[in-house]
Amino acid sequence: MQIAIIGAGVVGVTTAHALTRRGHRVTVIERLGAAGLETSRGNAGQRSYGYVYPWASPAMIKKALPWLVKPSGPLKMHLPPSPRTLRFLIATWRFANAPGLFETNKRAMLQLGAYSRQCFLELEESLAPSFDGQHAGLIDLASDAATAEGLKATSGLLDDLGITCQWLTPGELREAEPGLQGDAPLVGGLRIPGDGTGDCQRFTQALAAQCETLGVTFRYETEVVRVTRDKGRIRALSLVPSNGGGPAREGASESLEADAFVLCAGCRSRQLGEALGLDLPIYPVKGYSLTAPLLDPARAPRSTVIDDRYKVVATRLGDRLRATGFVELAEFDRNIPLSRLATIREAVESRFPGAADFEHADSWTGFRPMTPDGPPIIGQAKRDNLYLNTGHGTFGWTLSAASAELIGQLVDNDEPAVNLEAFRPGRFAR
Missing domain, CATH: 3.30.9.10 (D-Amino Acid Oxidase, subunit A, domain 2)
Incomplete structure (x- = not known):
């Protein structure tokens, strides 16, 4: 399956790695010039699996x-x-x-954190990046x-x-x-x-390099401006060159088609979500x-x-x-x-x-x-070919490895390793 991921922070890159390991062909679109240049750059450095x-x-x-x-x-x-x-x-x-919502969500996030620790240990053992x-x-x-x-x-x-x-x-x-x-x-x-530590930016960039050797294509300095739908499903993204993170440059756009799409754009997910037909309160x-x-x-x-x-x-x-x-x-x-x-x-x-x-x-x-309640948004948007892996708040580095694996499981119709009720995309609809 051809999959397009929007965002090359730690969440987007770990998702790319999880999907390509499952045999999918992955393209990552990032408006900045390299991976891990936004929130992944200077975060606390903690992987606090038991402190989410x-x-x-x-x-x-x-x-x-x-x-x-x-x-x-x-x-x-x-x-x-x-x-x-x-x-x-x-x-x-x-x-x-x-x-009771706080207690329910805290338990769910701790379970996700425990799974993320397991995923990180496996990831580090196989890749051993220096971070x-x-x-x-x-x-x-x-x-x-x-x-x-x-x-x-x-x-x-x-x-x-x-x-x-x-x-x-x-x-x-x-x-x-x-x-x-x-x-x-x-x-x-x-x-x-x-619990663990590490330089999130170094990890993200080392893992991005590993992803490239596995066949992942990274489209840096590229902005998503429109979405093409066909019979209710996303068919393609319209891309233009970005302007160093500023407003997109004017000019002809190109179309990137894919079978599935994953939104991992951090704080920009709200704006991009609107183009994808979603209201994300991030x-x-x-x-x-x-x-x-x-x-x-x-x-x-x-x-x-x-x-x-x-x-x-x-x-x-x-x-x-x-x-x-x-x-x-x-x-x-x-x-x-x-x-x-x-x-x-x-x-x-x-x-x-x-x-x-x-x-x-x-x-x-x-x-x-x-997100206004706290848990990230992980799951499939409605019954679309769009998947969401965003809204991790202060725990993106901590939860990235688990949420990436969960997206891979959902894309392949496997049973998720963690109950996703607390993280479902539709929970904000009123």
Whole structure:
């Protein structure tokens, strides 16, 4: 079968790899000049299979206002909010208050995360790309008793799903992470030893190179502008040269025919979805990161450590430290306020003083494709020959390997390895 994939981020490339391994002929269309140049470029570096959860959380709704008004709070919003931002927030509020939905979606996402870990281990064993990847675990810190109780409650669900976790005292935390010597308050932490790390962009580009050797065609600097349908099914995409990620260039288009199509375009999936006849409520949730060379490896985190006060993630990537933070609702504003970077740096240095050279750090901002309830969109659109693999929010790197395999299973009419009810494309219709 000839399959066209739209998007060459980590989700699109892992999908291309899964489909070509199944014997399909795959073409990937990407508006930028290479794979992994958008959200995959500067994300947190964590593959947190046991630390995935829905965006629409009742607890998050309660904390939203204090976070917004606190200068270093992890949630920010451009004022006045745009109509699109307001619609997204209203939908989030509705899903967060739906009885039992958060618990159902969290369980479903953790099951998907566990499957993704299995898929990643198989993928790494067969390809062994160099991306500073390892599986040395994740630690979520608690600076007060209330946070500790919440983490201990989460451990019960992890135990129920067979995901290994450990509650660690401050002394045990410092044994696991010797660099954890900052003066920030610490009462304990939840460790998930099977979670992983890695440079998502390096992984994506290494896997894209492997895909090319397997026969996948990548059409970079190419934009989808129209869709041709025949008897209710998509027959072809109309393509034009892109303009370095800006508006598509004017000129003659070419037609790319295929038997099936997969939308993996991240935050652009909403716009492209309209051309494909879909209404996808995906919002570009903005985040920031700093990637700094290590000053003293002994003072740096060994894997991924999450500071509960700032919601800043610090991840070891070989001889670098990646620190990521903030959830900002500002549409596609790429401005990087220095205050955001200062907060990220403060959070890391309060836990791992002297670990990284932030004076020579690379800064980044990007957009996570978030659905208003939280789970990604994985499945077939109606009874069409269009498949969706998008809307992964902050967990695209974590869930990419599993969602790619699931798309392959759906295309080949195999029984999905994970129940897809929580991820079905039609769940937003009212």
